[in-house]
Amino acid sequence: QKFVPLSFEEKYTLGEVRVLHQDTPTVTETESAVQEIRLRPLVILQGHGTVAVGKDLQEAFLLTDLLEEAVRCQLYQNERTPRSVSEPNSSRGKNSEATQPGDAAYPLFSHEHMSALAQSANGDPQFQAQGQEAGLTTTLTLQSEDTQTAWTVHFHEGKITRLESGGQGDFVISGNREWWEAIFRRRIDPFLATQQGKLKLERGELWQLSRWFKPFQRAFTLWQNIPIK
Incomplete structure (x- = not known):
């Protein structure tokens, strides 16, 4: 589960925002959250909320607000767009571009x-x-x-x-x-x-x-x- 950005602004400020599974009323599985925060500024903890990192509290709260607005826009778009039109976006990555098992792996920048x-x-x-x-x-x-x-x-x-x-x-x-x-x-x-x-x-x-x-x-x-x- 994750939020997938559509606009350039979403990709440049938020990127993909992952939803991390949590089973308990308090956040106990912190390792996965820490790993994600090292890569991206925002992560969603299922059943709890968001964790955001910024230069200050204002920037961290702004990232959460941007995510909320982006989700609202996508929900509104999905309600107005026929399923047959929006389907290609939802199936992205399931075609021949996907990595196939057994593909050769190369040393980075070799x-x-x-x-x-x-x-x-x-x-x-x-x-x-x-x-x-x-x-x-x-x-x-x-x-x-x-x-x-x-x-x-x-x-x-x-x-x-x-x-x-x-x-x-x-x-x-x-x-x-x-x-x-x-x-x-x-x-x-x-x-x-x-x-x-x-x-x-x-x-x-x-x-x-x-x-x-x-x-x-x-x-x-x-x-x-x-x-x-």
């Missing part, structure tokens, strides 16, 4: 891993269509701070044309291995991780990346289905 990322994006018509429409031509560096491993991905008109070892991209996104693993294992959204400071945009501006939000979001959705080890 050459094999990066090659698999490029192959998955280039083989996806939706990514290529969105990339061409948005004019996705740039270089993006993904960097692990722990190991100082960096790969630069070259995009040209919605297609990955080259992979290059090193951090010389127009945009450089850097973070610890812990957060990269959480992203590639679908535990946290990359845009939310950037907003929270878990990932840092070392080079380039976020507003410049935002014009390519749709193809990048699609790429990460595909990449999160590639197992890592």
Whole structure:
């Protein structure tokens, strides 16, 4: 059970908000809550309420208010939208994109891993269509701070044309291995991780990346289905 954001604002401020099971009148299963709070700013404890973390109490309460309003908007939308129209969103992730048992797992940011990322994006018509429409031509560096491993991905008109070892991209996104693993294992959204400071945009501006939000979001959705080890 979880709240799945729909709008860019929801994804950037809340991300996916998980509902954690609790069996008792008091919160006794705290370990899972602590693990989730390390990844995202908000979590729901079933039968109790929300736990939010912010720079101060005002920000923490604001996150809870934002979640409440987002849930209300989705409930209102669901009441007004015919089931046949909203069904594709609810079945997202049950198609061929899902990770299949037995798929090869790659060491994070190894050459094999990066090659698999490029192959998955280039083989996806939706990514290529969105990339061409948005004019996705740039270089993006993904960097692990722990190991100082960096790969630069070259995009040209919605297609990955080259992979290059090193951090010389127009945009450089850097973070610890812990957060990269959480992203590639679908535990946290990359845009939310950037907003929270878990990932840092070392080079380039976020507003410049935002014009390519749709193809990048699609790429990460595909990449999160590639197992890592």
